[in-house]
Amino acid sequence: EPEVTQTPSHQVTQMGQEVILRCVPISNHLYFYWYRQILGQKVEFLVSFYNNEISEKSEIFDDQFSVERPDGSNFTLKIRSTKLEDSAMYFCASWTSGPSYFGPGTRLLVL
Amino acid sequence: GESVGLHLPTLSVQEGDNSIINCAYSNSASDYFIWYKQESGKGPQFIIDIRSNMDKRQGQRVTVLLNKTVKHLSLQIAATQPGDSAVYFCAENIAGRGGADGLTFGKGTHLIIQP
Numbered sequence: 001e002p003e004v005t006q007t008p009s010h011q012v013t014q015m016g017q018e019v020i021l022r023c024v025p026i027s028n029h030l031y032f033y034w035y036r037q038i039l040g041q042k043v044e045f046l047v048s049f050y051n052n053e054i055s056e057k058s059e060i061f062d063d064q065f066s067v068e069r070p071d072g073s074n075f076t077l078k079i080r081s082t083k084l085e086d087s088a089m090y091f092c093a094s095w096t097s098g099p100s101y102f103g104p105g106t107r108l109l110v111l
Numbered sequence: 112g113e114s115v116g117l118h119l120p121t122l123s124v125q126e127g128d129n130s131i132i133n134c135a136y137s138n139s140a141s142d143y144f145i146w147y148k149q150e151s152g153k154g155p156q157f158i159i160d161i162r163s164n165m166d167k168r169q170g171q172r173v174t175v176l177l178n179k180t181v182k183h184l185s186l187q188i189a190a191t192q193p194g195d196s197a198v199y200f201c202a203e204n205i206a207g208r209g210g211a212d213g214l215t216f217g218k219g220t221h222l223i224i225q226p
Contacts, residue, residue: 004154031209031210031211031212033210033211033212035211035214041218042200042216042217042218042219043155043200043202043214043216044216045213045214045215048211048212048213055212056208056212056213058213091154091155093154093210093211094211095209095210095211095212096210097209097210099157099160100145100157100210100211101157102147102154102155102156102157102211103154104152104153104154105153105154
């Protein structure tokens, strides 16, 4: 069974600090996504990425957020200056055809 | 407003019984629907999907029904097992988008399987 992996599993940071969340999508997938889930709330779409550029982003994905595929395997989400309300589970997903696969998530806590 | 939502936050069924989880959506432009299962500490796991040109699709022990007239989606799980205990989300996206692109998720229904 293919799987998406994410690191770290947990991250605690101080407000205003930068964080980078890392994902390794399934190797032959071409489309990559970030979602977040604030505790007790719905899973929310952040951004989709294809062919080395953002193809779609939500209102949540403001200038504090950026994504990158620095090499052939990693897909990262950077939050430039974290806010308290950025505390959430962040899920990476990937897809080319058939089912989409989500990673296990990174739990981010901003203090 | 909320485009996709679930009627019941918790559903408790006896092991071996069938369960039905419901979902309502409001965006008429939605044409692709997915059910995900999320176990504690894990990410959403794809269960089954359906496009709007179908009204029923079956998988292994699961069936998804789509009623476009009333904008209603349901997930039927046959012969529930303890491993089916999880939160189930429906998700939708609009025409032309595939995979996990721009999905709108519902709040989730917690399915509890009792022995």
